Amino acid sequence: MTMKGSHVRTAALFLSLIQVAAACSSYHGPTVAGVSERLTAELHSGDPEYRVKAVLNGLGVSFCYNEFDNRFEGTIPESRHTKGGIEGVILVHAYLNADGSFRRFTVEEILTFI
Numbered sequence: 604m605t606m607k608g609s610h611v612r613t614a615a616l617f618l619s620l621i622q623v624a625a626a627c628s629s630y631h632g633p634t635v636a637g638v639s640e641r642l643t644a645e646l647h648s649g650d651p652e653y654r655v656k657a658v659l660n661g662l663g664v665s666f667c668y669n670e671f672d673n674r675f676e677g678t679i680p681e682s683r684h685t686k687g688g689i690e691g692v693i694l695v696h697a698y699l700n701a702d703g704s705f706r707r708f709t710v711e712e713i714l715t716f717i
């Protein structure tokens with residue numbers, strides 16, 4: 604018994620979906636929710652700049668200071684992962700007040716097609 608073209612395509616699609624599902628479920632690194640929880644617990648409005656740097660370093664954030672937006676910005680290299688042909692990384696911004704004290708943060712996952 605031979606398979607017709609449409610059956611072969613269906614079987615190939617099914618096998619591809621299994622691989623994508625396995626890739627998505629196999630990621631166990633940092634998550635947006637986990638990073639946000641830690642930042643919420645460890646940083647408070649008005650914290651000094653050295654405290655912000657220490658917390659970002661503790662999270663493994665590779666960051667730099669953006670003087671135009673008055674913020675630290677960076678990624679968590681350990682968060683780099685691939686989900687079904689889409690590469691993702693967690694991006695962190697820590698905004699400062701004019702006096703250099705902590706104001707707020709944002710955490711998001713950036714996805715790019717590879």
